[in-house]
Structures are given as structure tokens and as C-alpha cells.
Amino acid sequence: MHTLLLLAALSNQLTFDTQQQxxxxxxxxxxxxxxxxxCTFKLTAFRSGQNGQxxxxxxxxxxxxxNEPAKLSRMSLNISPGDSVTITVTVSDGKDIHLEKQWASPGSV
Known part of the structure; x- marks a missing residue:
């Protein structure tokens, strides 16, 4: 168990800090x-809902x-019931590091 914790601490990570109000x-x-x-940072956001895409x-x-968490961007979105939002973030140095992670709004398919 301790080995898994150590490996997780030593690996590159991409996460989302999300707050809802x-x-x-x-x-x-x-x-x-x-x-x-x-690195190169790329963020793509796709939204679909009653008003289109x-x-x-x-x-x-x-x-x-x-080893220092770096906030890459900050987005504030009004997501209505029935809306579907997907955000994809990529961080790469073009050689050794390539991370990609996706965030989807609640209710997204």
C-alpha cells in the first residue's frame, strides 16, 4: 500500500479544482x-444545450x-440544467511529458 502512495506522489498529475455556486x-x-x-498548454471547451453548440x-x-501545483487557467461557466459541457486540457513539452484530462459537467454523456 505504501508503494502505491509513493508512486502516486512521484507521478505527473493533471487535476481540476471545481467549485459550484x-x-x-x-x-x-x-x-x-x-x-x-x-510546456504547451491547450484547453478546449465544448458545450451543447437548448441554444445550440x-x-x-x-x-x-x-x-x-x-513539484509545485500550477494553476493553468480559470473558467467560470453558467451551466443550466440540460446543458452538457466537456473541457479537455492537455499539457506537453513535446518530448517526455504529455498529460491530458477531461472534465464533464454533471449530467453530461
């Missing part, structure tokens, strides 16, 4: 890497210091 969701992707990285993306170059 009513229909407003604040989503913050956070990267924690085991080595310093001059939207697809947005952003990308940038970021410096992530080893």
Missing part, C-alpha cells in the same frame, strides 16, 4: 509535475516548476 461553475485546471517544464479553445506556453 448555483448554476455557476468555476473550473481551474492544475498541473503538478515531477520536473521543471517549459459552442466549441472554444485556447493555448499558451507556460513554465511549470517541479
Amino acid at each position: 448555483g448554476e455557476i461553475y468555476t473550473i481551474v485546471p492544475v498541473a503538478t509535475l515531477t520536473q521543471d517544464c517549459q 459552442t466549441n472554444t479553445s485556447q493555448s499558451s506556453h507556460v513554465y511549470i516548476k517541479a
Whole structure:
């Protein structure tokens, strides 16, 4: 059991810090890497609902210091019942590090 905890602590991680207040969701992707990285960060958000569909993306170059959680972006979205939102985040240095994680709103398929 201790070996699994140690491996988890030593691996690169991409997580989402999510807060909800009513229909407003604040989503913050956070990267924690085991080595310093001059990385490319890409975020894509897809939303569908009664009013149609939207697809947005952003990308940038970021410096992530080893073993320090780095907040990569911050999004606040009004997600109504019946809306489906999927956010995909990718962090890569083009060589050794390639992380991708997806967040889906409650009720998304």
C-alpha cells in the first residue's frame, strides 16, 4: 500500500479544482509535475444545450516548476440544467511529458 502512495506522489498529475455556486461553475485546471517544464498548454471547451453548440479553445506556453501545483487557467461557466459541457486540457513539452484530462459537467454523456 505504501508503494502505491509513493508512486502516486512521484507521478505527473493533471487535476481540476471545481467549485459550484448555483448554476455557476468555476473550473481551474492544475498541473503538478515531477520536473521543471517549459510546456504547451491547450484547453478546449465544448458545450451543447437548448441554444445550440459552442466549441472554444485556447493555448499558451507556460513554465511549470517541479513539484509545485500550477494553476493553468480559470473558467467560470453558467451551466443550466440540460446543458452538457466537456473541457479537455492537455499539457506537453513535446518530448517526455504529455498529460491530458477531461472534465464533464454533471449530467453530461
